[in-house]
Amino acid sequence: MMKRDEMLKAFARRRKDEIVVAVYMAAQEITHISPSELNYTFVGAMGQGSSHALGLALGRPDKKVIVFDGDGSLLMNLGSLVTIGNQAPKNYVHCLCENGCYETNGSVPLPNAGNIRFTEFAKTAGYKKTYEISELGEWERKLPEILNQEGPVFVALKVEPGEAYPENFPRLYSLEHREKFRQTLAKS
Amino acid sequence: MADYPLTAAAIKNEFKRAGIHFVVALPDRVTSHHLLKGLLADPDYKVVQVCKEDEGVSICSGLYAAGHKSVLMMQYTGFLDSINSIRGIAVEGKFPVCIIVGLLGKEPDVAPAQSKKYGVKIIEPICDVMGIEHHLIERDADTPKIYSAIEKSFASSSPSAILIGREPR
Numbered sequence: 001m002m003k004r005d006e007m008l009k010a011f012a013r014r015r016k017d018e019i020v021v022a023v024y025m026a027a028q029e030i031t032h033i034s035p036s037e038l039n040y041t042f043v044g045a046m047g048q049g050s051s052h053a054l055g056l057a058l059g060r061p062d063k064k065v066i067v068f069d070g071d072g073s074l075l076m077n078l079g080s081l082v083t084i085g086n087q088a089p090k091n092y093v094h095c096l097c098e099n100g101c102y103e104t105n106g107s108v109p110l111p112n113a114g115n116i117r118f119t120e121f122a123k124t125a126g127y128k129k130t131y132e133i134s135e136l137g138e139w140e141r142k143l144p145e146i147l148n149q150e151g152p153v154f155v156a157l158k159v160e161p162g163e164a165y166p167e168n169f170p171r172l173y174s175l176e177h178r179e180k181f182r183q184t185l186a187k188s
Numbered sequence: 189m190a191d192y193p194l195t196a197a198a199i200k201n202e203f204k205r206a207g208i209h210f211v212v213a214l215p216d217r218v219t220s221h222h223l224l225k226g227l228l229a230d231p232d233y234k235v236v237q238v239c240k241e242d243e244g245v246s247i248c249s250g251l252y253a254a255g256h257k258s259v260l261m262m263q264y265t266g267f268l269d270s271i272n273s274i275r276g277i278a279v280e281g282k283f284p285v286c287i288i289v290g291l292l293g294k295e296p297d298v299a300p301a302q303s304k305k306y307g308v309k310i311i312e313p314i315c316d317v318m319g320i321e322h323h324l325i326e327r328d329a330d331t332p333k334i335y336s337a338i339e340k341s342f343a344s345s346s347p348s349a350i351l352i353g354r355e356p357r
Contacts (some may be wrong), residue, residue, distance in 0.1 A: 002275075044277035048246040055258075058210070058236065067338065079239025083247075087236060172247020175282055182253050 002136045003162030004097055008033045008068070010072045010140045014147065017024050017188060018064040019056055023049040024104045025161070026068035026097050039186035041172040050084065050094060057151075058090040060185065064147065067094045071118065072110055078121065084152050085126025090153040094122070097159045104116045119168030122154035134158035193327040196356040197220040199288075202334035204232070208259055212236045212244040215265035218290030222357050224261060225273065231346070240267035242273035249283040257342060259350075261288040264311050267349070269336050277317055278347035286338050287346045294353050326353040336350050 004025065012034035019038050022030045027041040040056065043049045074080075074096060075148035084092060098112040110116070119130040129149050132137045139157065146155060171177065200223070203211070206245040211227050213235055227233045238244045244260040251258045262270070265290050293305040303309045315322040320341070323333040337348040 044281040051243040051246030053249040055247040059254025
């Protein structure tokens with residue numbers, strides 16, 4: 001099991017100019033750990049991160065899009081795996097922060113927590129490559145391969161809460177930041 | 189076909205006029221046979237087929253953030269099913285999501301609010317309470333409203349609903 005913030009810090013050390021879509025706790029944390037105008041946190045409804053990321057990936061096939069999704073979130077939009085597999089964007093990396101619970105909503109366990117293999121869903125849906133990673137060292141070692149892999153790629157990351165970061169919901173949904181994102185992406 | 193009131197070609201023409209390349213869609217019984225299948229076969233359009241309508245709200249939003257215009261096609265049942273995403277993303281999040289909604293079961297030339305079909309009758313009031321502009325399309329003569337609605341949505345960064353009141357052929 002990895003601390004989520006340590007996992008994100010390892011990613012941040014490798015990050016170049018990728019678009020990052022993040023939801024819930026990962027969204028709060030990424031704005032502190034890897035601040036960038038290309039952080040997209042304007043997801044608006046639970047479960048929708050993977051689908052926003054698909055729109056971005058289809059609209060900008062020249063840019064790598066990395067989504068840090070949640071397991072509770074993905075269960076709300078499981079069909080998106082099939083949609084993504086069908087569209088097969090080569091620039092799409094779907095990282096699932098798997099903590100087995102609805103952490104933001106009181107850490108209530110997911111239904112059938114611990115018995116779901118999300119990588120099997122992704123494989124069946126048509127993702128080209130899947131990974132299951134539970135150790136920080138393995139994540140650090142495999143990151144270059146994952147980021148260079150032709151997508152769609154799915155990575156199940158077994159995580160637990162790490163350090164607490166200040167929550168800033170207005171930042172996540174700010175129209176000003178969304179417009180900055182659009183402008184930065186247009187120039188990028 | 190000459191005297192049939194609404195054609196798929198007229199609707200497609202409006203999409204083209206508005207600069208739409210991406211069409212995000214779930215099959216809707218009102219529009220799937222002539223309009224959606226026509227779009228799927230047309231290389232000028234990239235149709236992204238989704239498994240559930242709320243995915244489409246988000247995909248259109250991601251496309252907008254990446255600099256593209258798109259439309260989202262669904263049946264009114266899907267509109268009702270994706271209300272929370274429309275609320276959170278398109279209305280509160282101010283993403284210009286243009287939704288083409290097939291009013292399955294609406295009686296020809298009857299106003300949606302007067303329909304005997306409950307699900308059809310409640311669509312316009314729901315749009316009104318959510319502040320979503322809506323336009324009824326029943327005849328080719330109505331179709332220029334599609335271009336205007338798309339233009340206005342993208343200019344004002346707000347959603348719109350284009351209600352298809354009969355099967356386009």
